[in-house]
Amino acid sequence: MLFLLAGFLVVLLQTTFLHLLPLGPIVPDLILVLCVYWGLNHPTVGAVLGSFLLGYSVDVFSSPVLGLNAFAMSLVFLAVYLSSRCIWIHNPLLSAAVVFCASWVKGIALILVGTLFLAVDGLWMGVLKYIFLEALVAAMLAPAVFSLLRHGQRYLEEARMPF
Amino acid sequence: MLAFVRRNQVLLASFLCVLFSLLILSAAARGRLQRDPIGPLLLELMRPLQIGAQATVAKLKEIQHRYGTFRGLASENDRLKGRITELEAERNRLLEVEATNRRFRELLELRSQLPSGSLTATVISNSASTWFRSFVLDKGSADGVLQGMAVVSPVGVAGQVVAVTSRSAKVLLVTDPHSGVDVIVQRSRARGIVSGSLEGAPIMKYVKRSEDIQEGDRLITSGLDGTFPKGLLVGTVAKVRKKSFGLFQYVEVSLAVDPSRIEEVLVVSAETPSQ
Numbered sequence: 001m002l003f004l005l006a007g008f009l010v011v012l013l014q015t016t017f018l019h020l021l022p023l024g025p026i027v028p029d030l031i032l033v034l035c036v037y038w039g040l041n042h043p044t045v046g047a048v049l050g051s052f053l054l055g056y057s058v059d060v061f062s063s064p065v066l067g068l069n070a071f072a073m074s075l076v077f078l079a080v081y082l083s084s085r086c087i088w089i090h091n092p093l094l095s096a097a098v099v100f101c102a103s104w105v106k107g108i109a110l111i112l113v114g115t116l117f118l119a120v121d122g123l124w125m126g127v128l129k130y131i132f133l134e135a136l137v138a139a140m141l142a143p144a145v146f147s148l149l150r151h152g153q154r155y156l157e158e159a160r161m162p163f
Numbered sequence: 164m165l166a167f168v169r170r171n172q173v174l175l176a177s178f179l180c181v182l183f184s185l186l187i188l189s190a191a192a193r194g195r196l197q198r199d200p201i202g203p204l205l206l207e208l209m210r211p212l213q214i215g216a217q218a219t220v221a222k223l224k225e226i227q228h229r230y231g232t233f234r235g236l237a238s239e240n241d242r243l244k245g246r247i248t249e250l251e252a253e254r255n256r257l258l259e260v261e262a263t264n265r266r267f268r269e270l271l272e273l274r275s276q277l278p279s280g281s282l283t284a285t286v287i288s289n290s291a292s293t294w295f296r297s298f299v300l301d302k303g304s305a306d307g308v309l310q311g312m313a314v315v316s317p318v319g320v321a322g323q324v325v326a327v328t329s330r331s332a333k334v335l336l337v338t339d340p341h342s343g344v345d346v347i348v349q350r351s352r353a354r355g356i357v358s359g360s361l362e363g364a365p366i367m368k369y370v371k372r373s374e375d376i377q378e379g380d381r382l383i384t385s386g387l388d389g390t391f392p393k394g395l396l397v398g399t400v401a402k403v404r405k406k407s408f409g410l411f412q413y414v415e416v417s418l419a420v421d422p423s424r425i426e427e428v429l430v431v432s433a434e435t436p437s438q
Contacts, residue, residue, distance in 0.1 A: 067188030
């Protein structure tokens with residue numbers, strides 16, 4: 001339930017309100033932050049599907065080819081899930097660092113599959129700066145989003161809603 | 164086997180999703196993906212939400228734009244105010260330069276009419292006392308200024324050098340009670356001495372009762388005092404009063420020069436006699 005709600009909200013935010021922020025071409029990637037949150041805190045099959053669907057929805061709304069973001073988000077979830085086994089401490093700084101790395105994973109994955117399947121040459125050249133900036137923005141937002149999600153989760157648990 | 168799957172269900176699901184997305188991508192990239200069952204559903208589901216959100220975004224953008232415009236206008240206003248101040252200062256400076264230029268041109272014209280050896284000087288300070296009418300020039304003996312030299316402006320006579328240092332000279336103005344300029348009435352050639360007065364306007368002394376003098380008559384230097392060259396305008400007769408007794412008439416003079424407004428003057432060689 002929370003997955004669905006959060007997913008809808010994040011997609012809605014990312015396709016509308018977040019464009020209001022004065023960040024130039026950079027749109028804060030809340031979808032990525034949500035996937036990382038799920039990978040770190042709720043590694044379930046539902047979260048796996050949620051990540052895939054979030055990536056897929058980005059493809060539906062933005063990508064020229066279906067599957068690009070679905071692949072990237074699934075990979076991000078997998079990477080975070082695997083690394084979460086080694087992460088014992090949870091604090092805002094660490095969550096920001098994980099999101100930063102996840103953003104790079106996503107960016108590199110997009111470049112690789114873009115080069116492989118879409119035969120786009122020279123993607124590396126101009127896009128690295130944007131990956132870095134996007135990773136930075138996502139990392140900065142991560143602690144606040146994580147905290148918000150934890151509060152929402154706690155609220156729903158207290159209201160005895162199925163999670 | 165089932166236990167393995169259950170234990171690693173997240174990992175397996177993740178791998179499956181990665182593989183599945185690669186399959187979708189591969190099919191889509193080769194144009195083999197004919198139907199997308201989830202995409203249209205997602206679009207339909209999100210459509211009303213996005214329409215509502217987009218309307219809010221449009222409103223917010225408008226507010227943002229207005230705020231930006233307002234801020235832009237405010238800063239533009241500040242910038243233009245600053246520019247106006249700068250231009251006003253520039254205009255004042257140019258007007259001042261123009262006025263100075265005009266005065267210097269007049270001085271040059273006057274200089275060409277005066278005997279050679281005259282030099283231009285600038286007033287650097289005014290009298291510090293109510294009792295005396297004087298000012299100080301920026302030229303002194305090092306520049307050739309000597310005591311007793313006449314000081315004139317393009318409009319008329321200003322005064323006489325009474326003290327000189329190497330780099331400055333003190334000028335006693337014609338409005339000072341201690342000064343005296345030998346003048347003649349231009350129309351009737353009647354003679355007299357124009358001197359300042361503490362009480363009011365300067366007066367023309369020693370004008371005989373029999374002399375023909377009228378209000379409005381122009382008074383010019385006679386050149387006989389050996390200080391002022393002949394023919395320079397001193398002023399005009401403002402008031403004439405003949406008393407029933409005494410040898411002289413009472414004549415008030417309106418000076419051609421307002422000493423308080425003089426900024427540049429010509430210092431005329433005292434040794435040069437009248438023309």
